[in-house]
Amino acid sequence: MASLVIAEHDNAALKDATAKTVAAAVQLGAPIHLLVAGHQCAGVAEAASRLAGIEKVLLADSPALAKMVAEPMEQLIVGLAPAYDAILAPATTNGKNYMPRVAARLDVPQVSEIIAVESPDTFRRPIYAGNAIQTVQAPAGKKVITVRTTAFKPKDGTGSALVEKVDAPPDPGISTFVGEELSKSERPELTSARIIISGGRGLQSGENFHLLEKIADKLHAAVGASRAAVDAGFVPNDYQVGQTGKVVAPDLYIAVGISGAIQHLAGMKDSKVIVAINKDEDSPIFQIADYGLVADLFKAIPEMEQELTRLGY
Amino acid sequence: MKVLVPVKRVIDFNVKVRVKADQTGVDLANVKMSMNPFDEIAVEEALRLREKGKATEVIVVSIGPQAAQETIRTALAMGADRGILVKADADVEPLAVAKILKGVCEAEQPGLVILGKQAIDDDSNQTGQMLAALLGWPQGTFAHKIEPGDGVVRVEREIDGGLQTVELKLPAVVTTDLRLNEPRYASLPNIMKAKKKPIAEKTPADYGVDATPRLKVLKVSEPPKRVAGVKVKTAAELIDKLKNEAGVI
Numbered sequence: 001m002a003s004l005v006i007a008e009h010d011n012a013a014l015k016d017a018t019a020k021t022v023a024a025a026v027q028l029g030a031p032i033h034l035l036v037a038g039h040q041c042a043g044v045a046e047a048a049s050r051l052a053g054i055e056k057v058l059l060a061d062s063p064a065l066a067k068m069v070a071e072p073m074e075q076l077i078v079g080l081a082p083a084y085d086a087i088l089a090p091a092t093t094n095g096k097n098y099m100p101r102v103a104a105r106l107d108v109p110q111v112s113e114i115i116a117v118e119s120p121d122t123f124r125r126p127i128y129a130g131n132a133i134q135t136v137q138a139p140a141g142k143k144v145i146t147v148r149t150t151a152f153k154p155k156d157g158t159g160s161a162l163v164e165k166v167d168a169p170p171d172p173g174i175s176t177f178v179g180e181e182l183s184k185s186e187r188p189e190l191t192s193a194r195i196i197i198s199g200g201r202g203l204q205s206g207e208n209f210h211l212l213e214k215i216a217d218k219l220h221a222a223v224g225a226s227r228a229a230v231d232a233g234f235v236p237n238d239y240q241v242g243q244t245g246k247v248v249a250p251d252l253y254i255a256v257g258i259s260g261a262i263q264h265l266a267g268m269k270d271s272k273v274i275v276a277i278n279k280d281e282d283s284p285i286f287q288i289a290d291y292g293l294v295a296d297l298f299k300a301i302p303e304m305e306q307e308l309t310r311l312g313y
Numbered sequence: 314m315k316v317l318v319p320v321k322r323v324i325d326f327n328v329k330v331r332v333k334a335d336q337t338g339v340d341l342a343n344v345k346m347s348m349n350p351f352d353e354i355a356v357e358e359a360l361r362l363r364e365k366g367k368a369t370e371v372i373v374v375s376i377g378p379q380a381a382q383e384t385i386r387t388a389l390a391m392g393a394d395r396g397i398l399v400k401a402d403a404d405v406e407p408l409a410v411a412k413i414l415k416g417v418c419e420a421e422q423p424g425l426v427i428l429g430k431q432a433i434d435d436d437s438n439q440t441g442q443m444l445a446a447l448l449g450w451p452q453g454t455f456a457h458k459i460e461p462g463d464g465v466v467r468v469e470r471e472i473d474g475g476l477q478t479v480e481l482k483l484p485a486v487v488t489t490d491l492r493l494n495e496p497r498y499a500s501l502p503n504i505m506k507a508k509k510k511p512i513a514e515k516t517p518a519d520y521g522v523d524a525t526p527r528l529k530v531l532k533v534s535e536p537p538k539r540v541a542g543v544k545v546k547t548a549a550e551l552i553d554k555l556k557n558e559a560g561v562i
Contacts, residue, residue, distance in 0.1 A: 069479065070442065071451055093472040097454050100407070100442035109408050109527045112437045122531065127435050128330045132339055133536050134435075137529040174485075175451035178467065178478040191473065195562070219562055227491075237457075237492055238475050243433075244491050246473070252561040262329070269539060273559045275551065290542035290559070293551050303548035311552065313562075 002031040002055065004080060006073075006089040006099075007048055011041040011066060014048055016192040017090035019154035022053055024147045025088050026155060027117035031055040033084070034161070037076055037168070039066035045163045052157040062168035067177040073098035075169040078105045086120075086143040092191075095146050103144035110144045111136060115151035129243040129266040149191070150249035150270060183238050185223075187213075190241065193222035195252045198241055198268075199234070200226040202257020202278065202297055206234040211301045212256060218305070218313040224248070226258045242267035257297045260285030277301070314424030314461075314483075316359040316368045318393065319414055320352040320375050322384040323434040336532040348384045351429025353391075354489040357496040358459060359427050360392045367461045368425070370394045374417050376410050378402050382512060389507035390499035396512035401524050407435075409517070409524040411443035416520025418448060423484065425466065430455050430488040441488035451481035455490040 003025045008017040018034070025032050032053055036045040037060045045059040058080070064072040077098070081087060087102060089095035091113045103110035115133070116124040122137045123145070190196060197212045197219070209223065216223050224246070225239040241248055243266035253271035258264060260276070260283055268274070269288055276289035279296050286292045293300055324330055325345040333340050348356075362368040373388040374397040375381040385396035399413050418426065431438035445452035453459070453468025457476060460467040461483075470477045471490045499507070517524040545551045555562045 067477070070445075070454070074446060093455060093470075096438050097442065097452075100439035101446035101452070103439070104408060104411060104443035104446040107408075109406050110437070110439050110443075111528065112439060125436075126536070127533070128324070128339060129433065129436065130536055131330045132332050133534050135531040135534070137531055139527045139529075172449075172451075174449075174482045176480045178480050180472070180475060180477040182475040189474075230492075236475070237471055237490075238473065252555065252559070273555070273561050274539075275555070277551075286544075287541050288539040291551055291554055292542065292544045293546075293548065294544065295548070300548045304552060307549045307552045311556070 001083065001085040002033050003028050003086040003088060004084040005032055005034050006077065006087070006095065007034050007036045007044065008090050008092050008094060009036065009038060009041060009044045011038045011044065014044050016154070017092055017149045018048065019051055020149035020152045021088055021090045021147045022051060023152040023155050024114065024117060025086070026053050028086055028120045030085060033058055035060065035077070035080065037065045037068065037073060039063050049161040049163050050158045052155040052159045054159050054161040057161050057163045058166045059163055060166050060168045064171035065168055068094045068098065069175055069177055070098040070101055071172045071175045072168070074101035074105060075172060077102045079169055080166065081106055081142065084142070086145065088145045088147055090149045091146040099144060099146050106142055106144065108142050108144055109138065110146065111138055112146050113148040114145055115148050129263060130269070131262070131266070148247060150247055183236060187216055188220065188222045190222045190224050190246050190248055193250055195219045195221035196224050196241070196248055196250045197221050197254040197256060198224035198226065198258060199229055199256050200258030201228040201232055203229060203234060209235055214305050215301065215308070218308045226261070226264045228261070255285050255289070256301065258285055259283045260288070314368050315370045315372060315421060316362060317418065317421060317423035317426045318352070318355050318359045318371060318373050318388065319426070319428045319440070320356065320373055320384050320388055321349040321429070321432045322346050322375060322377050322381040323349045323432055326350050326433060332533055332535050336534055338530070338533050346380070348387050349429050349432045351431060351489050353496040354491070354493050355427040355429055356388045356391050356393060357494045358489060361494065362461065372397065372421060372423065374399065374414065376401055376405050376413055385512055386507050387499065389510045390504040391497060392503065395510055397515060398512055399515045399517060401517055404526060405524045406526050406528060407437045407439035408443055408527070409522055410440050411447055412522045413517050413520050413524070414440070414444045415447045416522065425461070425484065426486045428488055430490055441486050445486035450485050452486045452488070453479055453481055454488045456487050456493050457490055458493070459487055
């Protein structure tokens with residue numbers, strides 16, 4: 001039987017997390033169907049059909065699904081479940097929200113945030129904020145899995161899957177979407193950026209994040225923050241990188257004025273190259289940094305900006 | 314309206330966990346245990362609802378070994394009214410926890426269940442959602458703000474791109490995120506008072522639940538270690554290394 005992957009999108013664009021979840025599903029060895037659930041999202045289904053490795057795209061279009069509210073998502077996925085051996089979703093706030101409902105309704109344990117597939121029923125996943133890695137075997141029967149997308153690389157190439165419409169079941173009517181406040185930014189999203197520059201308590205204020213933004217603009221980087229900077233009210237919580245925020249693994253992670261609490265390291269230690277800029281040379285962040293600069297950030301960051309300008313960035 | 318708050322006993326937030334040499338798990342011997350921090354936030358929120366007159370009683374439930382009674386006492390010392398300990402010596406998976414909690418909900422009929430979005434030991438982030446699904450209730454996960462209204466509750470949620478607000482028909486399940494509130498400390502008189510508050514003891518079987526784990530943990534290992542790299546002296550040297558040595562900019 002096939003695997004079903006739930007697509008991450010905002011009705012306008014397909015998110016990277018989808019292709020990465022497909023990459024995990026490929027390792028289960030079964031044909032893959034991709035479910036695009038949303039409202040007025042035919043364009044997303046079209047984009048999804050061109051992903052490599054997909055056999056079929058299922059499109060469920062209904063106003064109740066527009067914001068991927070958990071209760072109608074559960075109804076839809078549980079209805080499709082009999083045809084599948086495995087159901088996978090990215091461990092985004094959407095996936096984390098609806099998937100355990102699906103698992104409970106199917107009466108199977110969920111395997112959360114896998115970082116590797118060892119065999120079609122055995123997976124690795126971080127526990128204790130990434131301080132230990134658990135290898136876990138799911139019982140026979142359906143697998144319900146969420147995928148830590150930073151651990152998987154999208155498959156190269158393109159495909160041409162058929163798009164098939166599926167009916168959305170009636171909205172259970174127990175929950176309604178009221179509104180949302182999304183952070184507006186011209187910069188890439190934290191979870192898909194190739195370069196991230198993050199600030200900690202060392203930045204001293206929210207205004208000082210402008211220093212990081214100047215570098216971010218030159219490098220097309222996303223801007224993040226430590227929990228300490230969020231707790232201090234410098235920046236909103238969706239900036240937060242760490243165990244309790246977003247888990248990221250960019251090619252380059254620049255930590256500025258961040259001491260390196262375990263909870264922050266848990267969110268970024270799988271980055272390819274880590275840079276630490278901090279005036280305290282005993283900060284734990286230096287123990288995991290590939291390049292460390294012991295300096296006052298208020299001097300070092302403008303110097304970096306000048307150097308980048310000089311080099312034509 | 315009764316509010317039910319499930320709490321879990323976990324390794325303290327500040328303890329550096331160590332993987333056992335035989336790779337069967339992490340070392341729990343002589344390690345400080347505490348209430349899961351997200352559950353502490355849940356207890357605090359329930360107490361605030363009671364203080365605002367929105368809740369009549371705060372009931373705390375924990376599923377775990379006899380020692381989980383201490384975790385319940387902590388919540389009682391914060392101000393919760395009474396406790397239920399569902400005794401289980403082995404690890405209980407989120408699905409079984411959700412099934413037990415469903416039984417507790419059927420017996421206690423709470424209007425709202427508030428619990429942590431995840432436990433900081435197994436990091437599953439499943440229990441609240443599973444409980445809501447088993448009961449056929451709506452859920453507001455990763456709550457940033459909770460506003461009970463007439464027969465409904467509005468929950469502002471932390472989502473990847475910012476904040477989202479949903480309205481849920483009561484009864485409902487809410488899971489807490491970090492910024493919901495700052496939990497209070499228990500005062501000494503309240504700690505003394507908590508010793509007299511009742512804790513009922515139950516077993517999973519009382520709720521007709523088989524708590525045997527269904528996932529098989531084959532091993533628990535150390536994550537790959539990163540080693541410290543080099544120190545650079547200037548910002549210009551740093552940019553040069555990133556461009557010409559690492560090739561990432």
